Amino acid sequence: MRIDLHTHSNRSDGTESPADLVRRAHVEGIDVLGLTDHDTTEGWDEAAVVAAGTDVTLVRGIEVSCTFEGHGVHLLAYLPDPTHPELEHELRRVLDGRNSRLPATLERLRGVGIDIEVADVRRVAGETAAMGRPHVADALVSLGVVADRNEAFNRYLGPQGPAYVHRYAADLESMIGIVGRAGGVAVIAHPWASRHDHRALDAAGLAFLQEVGLAGVEVDHEDHAPATRAALRAVADDLGLLVTGSSDHHGLGKVGHDLGCNTTAPDQLARLLELAAAASEESGRRTPDIFRT
Ligand SMILES: [Zn+2]
Ligand SMILES: [Zn+2]
Numbered sequence: 001m002r003i004d005l006h007t008h009s010n011r012s013d014g015t016e017s018p019a020d021l022v023r024r025a026h027v028e029g030i031d032v033l034g035l036t037d038h039d040t041t042e043g044w045d046e047a048a049v050v051a052a053g054t055d056v057t058l059v060r061g062i063e064v065s066c067t068f069e070g071h072g073v074h075l076l077a078y079l080p081d082p083t084h085p086e087l088e089h090e091l092r093r094v095l096d097g098r099n100s101r102l103p104a105t106l107e108r109l110r111g112v113g114i115d116i117e118v119a120d121v122r123r124v125a126g127e128t129a130a131m132g133r134p135h136v137a138d139a140l141v142s143l144g145v146v147a148d149r150n151e152a153f154n155r156y157l158g159p160q161g162p163a164y165v166h167r168y169a170a171d172l173e174s175m176i177g178i179v180g181r182a183g184g185v186a187v188i189a190h191p192w193a194s195r196h197d198h199r200a201l202d203a204a205g206l207a208f209l210q211e212v213g214l215a216g217v218e219v220d221h222e223d224h225a226p227a228t229r230a231a232l233r234a235v236a237d238d239l240g241l242l243v244t245g246s247s248d249h250h251g252l253g254k255v256g257h258d259l260g261c262n263t264t265a266p267d268q269l270a271r272l273l274e275l276a277a278a279a280s281e282e283s284g285r286r287t288p289d290i291f292r293t
Contacts, residue, residue, distance in 0.1 A: 003264040005034035005059060005272075006076060006189060006218065006246030008253070010126045011043035012063075013134035015251030017127070018043035022050040022058065028259050032269060034078065034246065036061035036189075039094045039130065041082040044288070059269075060288045063189055064179075065094050068172035068209075069200040073188060075175055076218065076244075079276040080184025081285035087182045090170045097168030098130045105136055108163040109156065114145055133157045134253060149253065173212050180213040183285030185275045187216040187244055192232050193223035203235045210239055215275050220245025220262035242271050 008014035009021045016024065018035060021043075025033040033056050035047045044060045051058035061078045080087055102118065109116050116139060124138040125131045137152035146152045156163045170178075179186040188209070191201045201209075206217065219233050220243075236243050245262040248254070273290070280287035 001031045001266050002029055002260050003032040003266065003269050004030050004246050004249070004260050004262075005032070005061070005078070005244050005264050005269070006036050006063070006221075007034060007249040007259065008037050008063075008251075009035060009043045009047070010128055010251070011040055012037035012128060012130070013132060013250060013253055015126075015253045018047035019050045021249075021251070022047050022054065022056055025259055026054040026056050030056060030260050032057045032059060032264075033259075034059040034061050034076075036063045036076055036078075038063050038132070039065055039091050039098070041091075044082070048288075057290055059290055062091070064091070064175055065169040066172040066175050067169045068205070071200050072169060073172050073201065074190065075170075075172060075179070076187040076189045077175075077179040077182075078185045078187065078272060079280075079287040079290070080179050080182035081280075081283075081287065082182075084178070084182035084285055086178045090175060090178060093168055094170060095130045098132050101165045101167040102131055102136070104165040105133070105157070105163050108165065109136075112156070112162045114140070114143075114156075116140070116143065116145075134250075136163075138253075173209065176209060176213045180279055181283050181285070183276070183280035183283045183287045185215045185272055185279060186213060187218060187242070187272075188214065189218045190221040190223045190248070191217050192228050193221065203238070206235060206241065207239055210241060214241065216242035216244055216268075216272070218246060219243045220264075221248060222256055222261065223248075242268050242275075244268060244272070 009018040064075045120139045125135040137149040140152045176186045244264045247261045
């Protein structure tokens with residue numbers, strides 16, 4: 001059983017439509033696919049329709065942009081009721097922040113002599129719910145300014161770059177609470193990835209977050225070296241957090257993240273689904289069915 005619980009479609013910064021992503025998962029022998037676009041549930045319905053016609057089980061999720069003690073953290077919210085008012089409100093704030101960030105980013109790029117218009121970004125962004133930095137990076141690639149997304153982030157768009165603009169992200173602690181009240185399960189994505197500063201997410205930090213409702217951590221991820229995985233797994237086991245693994249697939253938008261390159265163990269998925277059922281029972285919120293539309 002191959003379980004990949006963290007992927008992106010072109011509703012955020014992946015390059016495949018939700019339908020194509022599910023078809024690819026089917027062709028590549030993925031049994032359970034998590035669709036976790038950044039800050040949006042827009043791709044869910046399209047993915048669910050296609051999944052219903054295959055033997056791919058779809059786990060609907062969201063990768064929410066959060067902050068914890070001043071650092072950016074990505075929170076995977078699995079199977080929350082997308083109509084929960086607090087959840088909808090926070091996702092709207094995050095998406096609005098990203099949309100207003102775009103003109104400011106382009107202004108700063110013009111400040112360093114790179115002439116780029118919203119239309120250039122729109123051309124490469126497709127049907128995404130929000131154009132973000134990865135799309136600006138793609139536009140810079142298409143204009144021949146940089147060779148790939150990595151170079152765009154390193155030279156211009158990353159926190160150290162001249163075109164970096166701060167934007168709103170949800171408070172991690174309160175978002176974990178919201179996910180639970182929406183009947184979902186909260187798992188921190190790639191907590192110890194080197195590009196994130198993980199000092200705040202040490203064993204004590206994770207224990208604190210567990211007390212406010214955190215259910216698990218993503219351990220097997222390409223941004224975690226083998227030694228990092230072993231150390232994080234030990235912390236998770238110690239705390240009794242569930243452990244996931246996933247590709248963080250972005251289509252052609254990110255190299256080295258092929259579907260199923262990391263996977264989640266069946267017993268961990270079973271636990272996640274039990275927790276989702278319990279959260280949904282307790283909150284009175286309906287968890288999206290994982291098999292049907
Ligand atoms: Zn992430
Ligand atoms: Zn991701």
